Amino acid sequence: MYKVKVEILCAAMHQKDLSKYKEMNIQTDMVLANQDNRYEYVEEKINNNMVKMITTPYRGVGKNRNTALLHSSGDILMFSDDDIVYVDGYAEGVVKAFEELPDADMIVFNCIKHSNNSRGRIGKVSRVRLWNFMRYGTVSFVIKKEAVLKYNLNFSQLFGGGSRYCSGEDNLFLREALKKNLKVYSHPFTIAHINQGPSTWFEGFNKKYFYDNGAWLQAAFPILRHLLVWYFVLKFAKKTNLSRMDTLRLQYSGMKAFKKGLSYDEWHLEKIPQSIM
Known part of the structure; x- marks a missing residue:
């Protein structure tokens, strides 16, 4: 029986090795798109999972996420940042959710910033529409690779940290998916916790x-x-x-x-x- 392959696509900066794999509690294949002042490609098997790190000197989170997309090979792709720590069994939970929602092209899951704060958490399965899509961030996006290929989805290189305009690439990606009639759902399963440090782009409401x-x-x-x-x-x-x-x-x-x-x-x-x- 064919086993669905889940793959993490992580945008990062200034990484020198693959230590993020362990720090983030990755349990699947991973593509680490890394922005630093060099070109480098590293590939290694860790716990029988394929881990790739593609390093480029370019800047902009959109470029980085697109680099990860180009090097992806999984059936189900999970977008990530390097301040994420995944829960044990996240891959099984994600695959089960797609089995429960066979028509879903993309599912948005819970990523918890503060373990004791329930505000903003997804409480039940529901459709994501053009009138309620702006509440979700990229690290909660999980999408079928076939949908990315079929609908030619990618991230804007004009918006987001390191780009011309400071944020918004996540909303634009999800909006484009909805405009192209992808079936997008939100699901209460928690895939990860966010150890969020100082923002690389937010300097206040200036x-x-x-x-x-x-x-x-x-x-x-x-x-x-x-x-x-x-x-x-x-x-x-x-x-x-x-x-x-x-x-x-x-x-x-x-x-x-x-x-x-x-x-x-x-x-x-x-x-x-x-x-x-």
């Missing part, structure tokens, strides 16, 4: 954050952006020192600059016309 969020709105919601921009103005009103009008103008600046392919550093806010619409 001008760049709102500017980049505007660029993301333009890319993700070109029709609804004028409505959603106000959602973010109100959502972060008490979390930033900027005025509501400043956060609004910054987001519209990001929308306009995204069309021209300009980063925050390249766009001069003082040149923006008073009319932001």
